[in-house]
Amino acid sequence: MLDREEYVEQTHFFRTLAERILENIPLQDLLAQLREELLATTRLPLAVGFLLDELKHAGTIHSAMARLPHYFTPFQTFIMRMAENDRGRFDYSTAIEVLRFEAQYKAENATPQGLFLYQFETLSRNRLRYDHGLAAMAGDPQFDAAWREWIMSVRRRLGMVDVADLIYVRSEHYRQRHDSDPDQADRPLPPVLFGEKEGRIALANRRKDPLFLFAALQRHLSYPPVPRRRPVSDQAQMIANLIRKIDQLEMRVKLMEDDQRGGFDLTQFYQPPTGD
Secondary structure, three states, X not given: OOOHHHHHXXXXXXXXXXXHHOOOOOHHHHHHHHHHXXXXXXXXXXXXXXHHHHHHHHOOOHHHHHOOOOOOOHHHHHHHHHHOOOOOOOOHHHXXXXXXXXXXXXXXXXXXXXXXXXXXXXXXXXXXOHHHHHXXXXXOOOOOHHHHHHHHHHHHHEOOEOHXXXXXXXXXXXXXXXXXXXXXXXXXXXXXXXXXXXXXXXXXXXXXXXXXXXXXXXXXXXXXXXXXXXXXXXXXXXXXXXXXXXXXXXXXXXXXXXXXXXXXXXXXXXXXXOOO
């Protein structure tokens, strides 16, 4: 995991990016501005510089985030990849807000329970791909081996078993009821991942909409809420999407012109070899 100051700077980066992107400023200019504003003692300015270079060459930034796995988590890369998917409906501004809230929560000593619920609600509320999303969640360094194993089991069983049941059977509340039953006391249980209160709330929300479960956990245990899409005019959203399209088209035209002039250099896209 990163130091706290890295998450503080990430929070500032994503918050400022979300505010200024509504002003229809090109993303390349925004990244160049924010790189100068960030704290130089952190690694984020270097990461933003790499994002800017990738944006100029490929027209996206999720590909650059994927090449920096030591700094950006797989879930952050997944969220940005879904936002930059031309066929998807995941709003770009909402994705940035999701990343901001997550970085802010990590800067405040996040717990694995709260982080899982936040990331899982993000997938549910925005109707993102559970298969890819849960696999990305399991790669977060905040989760230890027991958590990663359980998240991958959720990935396999989701749709067949209710998420409230999956949380309940891995809670302290379930263990207490199990130990008090003489017929079940000798049966071993997997490691407990959630507390007693989480188990009680999950038991009370069985066979209900998962969003009700998340809302109850946020009310009673102060888990972070997932940002929702802010209502914006269709014209502003169309302009923002048009600017992104123009940036991508400019890069494609530049590559075609270089190819026609015989000066297209593929080596600029090569990844440097890694030592064994």
